[in-house]
Amino acid sequence: AQTVTQSQPEMSVQEAETVTLSCTYDTSESDYYLFWYKQPPSRQMILVIRQEAYKQQNATENRFSVNFQKAAKSFSLKISDSQLGDAAMYFCAPNFGNEKLTFGTGTRLTIIP
Amino acid sequence: GAVVSQHPSWVICKSGTSVKIECRSLDFQATTMFWYRQFPKQSLMLMATSNEGSKATYEQGVEKDKFLINHASLTLSTLTVTSAHPEDSSFYICSVRPPAGGLETQYFGPGTRLLVL
Numbered sequence: 293a294q295t296v297t298q299s300q301p302e303m304s305v306q307e308a309e310t311v312t313l314s315c316t317y318d319t320s321e322s323d324y325y326l327f328w329y330k331q332p333p334s335r336q337m338i339l340v341i342r343q344e345a346y347k348q349q350n351a352t353e354n355r356f357s358v359n360f361q362k363a364a365k366s367f368s369l370k371i372s373d374s375q376l377g378d379a380a381m382y383f384c385a386p387n388f389g390n391e392k393l394t395f396g397t398g399t400r401l402t403i404i405p
Numbered sequence: 406g407a408v409v410s411q412h413p414s415w416v417i418c419k420s421g422t423s424v425k426i427e428c429r430s431l432d433f434q435a436t437t438m439f440w441y442r443q444f445p446k447q448s449l450m451l452m453a454t455s456n457e458g459s460k461a462t463y464e465q466g467v468e469k470d471k472f473l474i475n476h477a478s479l480t481l482s483t484l485t486v487t488s489a490h491p492e493d494s495s496f497y498i499c500s501v502r503p504p505a506g507g508l509e510t511q512y513f514g515p516g517t518r519l520l521v522l
Contacts, residue, residue, distance in 0.1 A: 327510055337513035395448045
């Protein structure tokens, strides 16, 4: 079975600091995509960053970057220079090749002013 | 701008009535759309995959006769909650997969809050 684990139900970070959200998964597939989505209080799902499993280089989008360790099946999200607008639920959601996203349980991120 | 729209954004209905939720792809034609439900403080749970011109594929445990999905055009999929009961109260979200490829990201609608009294 393909599973996704987000072991941190809640995280908090001081504004302007850096925080890392963890995600591990289990799959027998070799080619897949990994995504981090953000869900703010409005509940609109917003794509934060994506990573192709065949690429060794970690994806980066401005203040957001990932640490992708394929062998360890780990896909963590690093948020640098945290801002108040980053407060949200963050979901790790791989696509293991069957067109479906498999969502983790989410991490609620609080930004402390 | 928005890629996916949903209507209505929220709905309150009486127990036993049916409610229809629309999901529209605004920027591209979508042969595949997805329907999720999300309970408070929980993750998204995939209910079904909606395929244009064919029957939807339901996830295990989802009652197909209760949650009717119609994908009649390349830009519109509808979810009808039939004979709604209070336990059907939830947040329903649709998503659209771009036609480029199966492993690409999905774009999500803003969601529909359903409250069944």
